[in-house]
Amino acid sequence: MTNAFKPLEREPAYLKVFKAIEARITDGSLKDGAFLPTEGELCDQFGVTRSTVREGLRLLEQTGLIVRGPAKKFYIRRPDSADIAAAASKSFALGGVTFREVWDTLASFYPAAAKLAATRLSDDDIAQLKAVRAALEAAGAKDHEATVAGAVEFFQHIARGLDNRVMLALLQSLNLMIGESLRHVIAGAPQAKDRISSAQEKLIEAFEAGDEVRAGEWMAKHIDDLKRGYDVAGVDLNEKI
Amino acid sequence: MTNAFKPLEREPAYLKVFKAIEARITDGSLKDGAFLPTEGELCDQFGVTRSTVREGLRLLEQTGLIVRGPAKKFYIRRPDSADIAAAASKSFALGGVTFREVWDTLASFYPAAAKLAATRLSDDDIAQLKAVRAALEAAGAKDHEATVAGAVEFFQHIARGLDNRVMLALLQSLNLMIGESLRHVIAGAPQAKDRISSAQEKLIEAFEAGDEVRAGEWMAKHIDDLKRGYDVAGVDLNEKI
DNA sequence: GATTTTCGTATTGTCGGACAACCGGAATTT
DNA sequence: AAATTCCGGTTGTCCGACAATACGAAAATC
Known part of the structure; x- marks a missing residue:
């Protein structure tokens, strides 16, 4: 029928x-x-x-x-990348994703983003990165909040400089998630600030030179370093965010 | 005051x-x-x-x-990765992102994902990838829908096999966006199916061998190839999705 | 004339009640 | 036991109403 x-x-x-x-x-x-x-x-x-x-x-x-x-x-108002990122990371939090998942994603995606950044960041972008790093340097060694902010802002500026809204939104939602978790790590890792700052220095150099490979490598190192902070701080990577 | x-x-x-x-x-x-x-x-x-x-x-x-x-x-119901992805890609569409932005993101992120996949895909995952590729092979050369579906499903299975919900959601939202745009490309690119299929073959080999480097390289090639289809099809990369 | 005050109006936030359509399960019939 | 009917609960939608607020214009003040 x-x-x-x-x-x-x-x-x-x-x-x-x-x-x-x-x-x-x-x-x-x-x-x-x-x-x-x-x-x-x-x-x-x-x-x-x-x-x-x-x-x-x-x-x-x-x-x-x-x-x-x-x-x-x-x-x-058309939603911009920040909204998308906020909504996504909120959903992730509700879904109970673990630190490990976030960090794995970071480790996979950010080096690639850094490579792109080496070819794409404008002089202005790089100047801003330097400013972020300078602010981080100026902060007190015990000022954990400033250290976290400096690390996250550095990521933010790279994401923004890529001139790609899709990538920006995806990276921003990652940035939102690492902000929270970094806080735990840094409080328990003494020389975190110095290591972050020196990684940023190398990254900026690579960006200025337009050296993709070096940028990718240093970003990988940087993230690996942050992740290692978890062991030092004694945080369980399988914990939910 | x-x-x-x-x-x-x-x-x-x-x-x-x-x-x-x-x-x-x-x-x-x-x-x-x-x-x-x-x-x-x-x-x-x-x-x-x-x-x-x-x-x-x-x-x-x-x-x-x-x-x-x-x-x-x-x-x-806690939102799962598919919901997050759907919401994100919808927002992107509303925001009027261009094909170029989507493809750039693909080109940056998927090779990294493929590297991870080489170390992480289970035998079962790989079997499924083979099944997807077999289905693609079996489809008629003119069956553009099947070709698109085969290409996207291949991506989907890789994303799912990574065992990481954050990455899964991010990649899925990309997958949703490429599905639509691939349709345009493939209809205008004659041997698209063959090229896709052979790239998939190489990728599966790399996954089976656990060869990160090769997986990353082939994925990069694969995506580059898809992107080149745009020229052949005469689609403007700067068009909004 | 410029500034402040007052006031009326439009709009939102919330309320209470109302009813049809629909669903699931119990009661009924076969 | 299976199919049918019936009923109560729930949702979708409607109406009308009111207080609180914000805006703009009119009025009063300087």
Whole structure:
């Protein structure tokens, strides 16, 4: 019997609202920065009640497609890499990934990123890296927070300098995760600051020289070094983040 | 004047509902698979109306923390890598990233992943890779869909075999994005299937031998080859996905 | 005339109640 | 025992309402 009726999926109205608005954002008819109509107007346009519209708006909100502007009105915003990264790392945390998984990923991906960085970082990017390193040097040896911040910021600037939003988002979500775990490591590893700083120095040199191979090698060493800090600090790599 | 009052953030009740439930999921007091109370019960417990509760539920729903079960009831589910990947790649699409960005990322990250795969894939994983390749071989030369599917599935299995959820999610979101773009390339590149298949063969050999270096090299070649297909197909790499 | 104050209005956040549609399971029939 | 019917619980949607807030314009002040 071929003339059976289709499953007839009924889709809740709030989902339709969500998809309708989402579609108009993706196809560009609602441009970035434009204000969304008020809830009341949306009710009229969609022919549903405010409760329903509001449920749809909550979906858009969580997706990151709209944010609250002045006067509480919503406006359109395409999610940027930072949002993607934040959402991803949050999900990871919920999923209970281990330190080992994060570090393994770092060790695999960042050397490759460093290679690319050697060919792609601008003079300005490199200057910023130097600034980050200088700030790290200036910080007190016992200032663990500054050490963590310096290490993470260095990664951040490299990711940003790659001029690639996909890579940026992926690396940023890693950066968010290592920030937390580095804190544990550094407090328990005495000369962490010096080792980090000297690795950064070598990396900057490689970037300046445009030396891909050296950049990749030093990044690998740098990360390996950070990871080794776990043993020193006595942290179990299989612990959940 | 230092004693000014701070902005005094008042957060909407629906956000509190969201955070409250989210917290109980993350801290484990609501376990994976458990059913959420009904909307009515939540109203009683939180002391708010259903409209409010429902807005909170929509947030949880979009975050991927809860899904609908039988009888429409919600149950708890920790987002897995596929969800993270899907969400991320969707956001990327909205952000209007270019093919070039995706391919650059592929070219940077996948060779590193292949190296790891050489040391980590189980015999079972490799058997599956062989199966994927066999299916690709069996497909007709003109069956572009099968070719795309074969190429993407090969990537998928590698990612899954790495035994690392973070890497899996990141690579999966890349896989989702290349699927679409590969379709364009392959239709316009005659011997794409053969080249893909032979690259897969070399990769499998390297994986079996546990030869990291060779695996990385062939993966780099493989991706480079796919990318070159763009020229042949006449696709502009700077086009948005 | 420029600045401050006041005030009205639009919008959001929340409420309470209402009803149809739907699902699952119990009660009933066959 | 199997199929059918029925019923209560739950969701999806609607309506109407109100307080709180934020904005912009009108009014008052200097």
